[in-house]
Amino acid sequence: MTTSTGQIDVLVVGAGPTGLACAILLGRAGIRTHVVARHTGTATHPKAHVVNARSMEILRQWGLSAAVAEAALPPDRGLGMGWMTRMAGRELGRLMVDDDPQALHAALNDSSEILRSCPQDVLEPLLLKAATASSNVTVEFSTEVLTADQDGEGVTTRARVVRDGGERLFRSAYVIAADGARSTIRRHLGIANDEFQATAHMIGVHFTADLADYQSERPFLLWWIVNPDTQGVFIALDGRHRWTYLFGYDPTRNMPTDFTGERCARIVRDAVGAPGLDVRVHGVFPWRMETAIAHRFRDRRVFLAGDAAHRFPPTGGFGMNTGIQDAHNLAWKLAHVLRGTAGEGLLDTYESERRPVAVTNALQSKANAEGLAPTGALLADPESLRAVEDEESAEGEVLRAAIAAAIPAQRDQALFNGQTFGYLYESAAIVDDGTEAPVSSVSVYRPTARPGARAPHLWLTGPDGDHVALVDATGDGFAVLAGPRGDAWEGAAAVVRERYEIDVAVLRVGPDCPWTDKDGEWAALYGVGAAGCVLIRPDGHVGMRHADEPGDATGVLCAAVAQILARETSPLTVG
Known part of the structure; x- marks a missing residue:
């Protein structure tokens, strides 16, 4: 017997950390999302366990970081690695975070969060609960996807119900294949892998x-x-x-x-x-x-994410984290396209931004293993x-x-804070400002607000006196950070809201401003003057930076938003 669903905005295949992260983000954006997975429920084996500080920042935005921290290994029980003949035998050597004061300081200060070790079988139920708390999200286990066929209007996905062998047909505008290392959809699309x-x-x-x-x-x-x-x-x-x-x-x-x-x-x-x-x-x-990277992360209306797109050795713990961050990059783009506030070209930037990160993480994980x-x-x-x-x-x-x-x-x-935070995106959804970014090593993160970088962490005091992290203040939408003399950017943001029908928060930071930063160093850290600004995208990466007020703040900000959302064809360069 074959049953069909009504129209879905996005079908997510796979209910591991990547698929559930996609569902949470899409649900928060008001996108009708259905998740299917061939397993009977969430993971029963610990599998991955490292939730790095960047992923914890993302979980913080969803209100989950405290629950994950509570469920994770206590930090004082996971301060490093030891080599021994046997656990009860002779110790041969160790690497400890607290033996390196500089590294320990960075781990505690480069982010509002720290790395946690939370096994996948503990993490997934927390993600599932958060996903299904949204009325926009449904999750269906014991449903194995067989094919996904595309046309100009959407994707028809055929699946088998494991418990009774019945057939299901799903019709969606887009599909996210987060169905793991042996991805059925990747094979169905004929997308090959680079093996390293x-x-x-x-x-x-x-x-x-x-x-x-x-x-x-x-x-x-x-x-x-x-x-x-x-x-x-x-x-x-x-x-x-x-x-x-x-x-x-x-x-x-x-x-x-x-x-x-x-x-x-x-x-x-x-x-x-x-x-x-x-x-x-x-x-x-x-x-x-194994180490493998899919040749393509997009095939028209289908996107590969997580292990379906890339597989690494576990040395360094970047597999699950790269998948969660894939979701963070892709979901806001799909939401804007589905709402009609972005052009289809925005979706091309998913692969151009995330594939280089996956390659870097794969090669470093491979080097760690070797x-x-x-x-x-x-x-x-x-x-x-x-x-x-x-x-x-x-x-x-x-x-x-x-x-x-x-x-x-x-x-x-x-010690890999540089690998965690130091990557920069380059794509049409980034407005290049012509500057050189400081280069992070694997272990050392050198903060920068050059367009493409993750916006450096700040502790801020808001208008109501609350002490919050930057990721708390910016939320899931676009945000403008402007200096004390950045009045023009507030007016520009108002025009952007009306013209492009998107949410843009404005945070004026500095003395006598609604927001102040704890150390008074945000302008130097971000490379802007008192009249400058940065535009932060919904995924927390800097989309545009202007060191000073340009004389036509409205024109500059509108052009930047238009470029990022693929609503104009000519690229913009801000000097």
């Missing part, structure tokens, strides 16, 4: 065991295990009882089904170094560690580690010293 490395085969074991006795003086988020019996990494999920252990296997010697719960419990005991440990295995999750080799962790040759636990042999001493010497080079896996 050979696949590694991995097992993730979700288990509970009381490991508190092994954690004294070791507040590690990641515990890298290096011995001849097993090489892998423990991920602390709650700081004591709940854990994941990841390790590689040789597919020419084992099938995923060979890793039963009983066998995985033995492997966990070997990795801990406690033969009698009480281990309860809750799930065994086979997966492939850089682990000298430490003996994860996919090492067991024979090469034969002497690592031999306290009496000179060979063991040399091997341990070599591993310890290789650990400082893993810094980019633990």
Whole structure:
């Protein structure tokens, strides 16, 4: 039996973090959104766990950051990474955030939020609740998409209901394919991948065991295990009882089904170094560690997001975060096009902005994974580690010293604020001001308000005396930040609201202004004078910057908005 739905604005395929983030954003924008997923519900395995500070800023705008922080690993239990022969064995070295005062200061001050470790099976129910709280959003599990066929007016998506085999037809203006690494829609569209490395085969074991006795003086988020019996990494999920252990296997010697719960419990005991440990295995999750980027993120009315568009090794934790930030970039653009306040060309900027970020994150994640080799962790040759636990042999001493010497080079896996915040978009939806931006490294973020950058974090005091972060003040729409002599920009914003039928908030910041910044440095940080302004897009990135009042603020701001929303064809350059 085939049933059809009425017209939907956007069909989201996949209800993982990326798909649910799309639904939340579209629902907040008033867009009729339906989510389908082949799974029976939210994730039952922890899978990803890093929610970086940029993603936490986005969750903050949705009112979710406090709930995620409450559900996450306590920060004092995840201050770094340790390498040891076994959890109960000898420590070979460590990388700790609080050992680097400059990095710790940056982690606490580059954003209103800090990185949290919140497992995917805990995060997804929070996202689902937020998505379905909107009357614009519906979510349907146990529904497997088969095809998505486009015409000039929309997309017809055919799906199978898992529980009874019935067929569903969905008609939507657009489709977001957030259906994971083996994306059915990507394959249906014939979109190829760039592969950057050979696949590694991995097992993730979700288990509970009381490991508190092994954690004294070791507040590690990641515990890298290096011995001849097993090489892998423990991920602390709650700081004591709940854990994941990841390790590689040789597919020419084992099938995923060979890793039963009983066998995985033995492997966990070997990795801990406690033969009698009480281990309860809750799930065994086979997966492939790979790096791949889709050649295209858009095919007419269909957009790829999250793992459907890009896959990385987990080293650095950028996979889920890149997907959430894909959603943050795409949803506001779809909303404006669907409301008729933007031209179709705005949608082309999704790929031109997000694909370079995905490539950068993929290559760095790959480099992180490859850089682990000298430490003996994860996919090492067991024979090469034969002497690592031999306290009496000179060979063991040399091997341990070599591993310890290789650990400082893993810094980019633990400290990556520059990678988190330092990327810049370049597209037709960015008005270039001709300036050079300071270049961030992986670990060091150099704030800039050059158009294309994420607007640097500020603490502001508002008209009612509330102390808020910039992301709180700007919200989901466009926002103009102007200096004390920026009266002309207020008038310009009023014209933009009427002419383009969009919301534009105006924040006058500075002495004797409705808004003041805590440190009095916003103008220098943003590179504007007392009469200058920046225009911040709905995704928190700077769309236009003008250092001083140009004499025709209305013309400049209208032209910038028109370019960003693809409502004019000629590009604008603001000098």
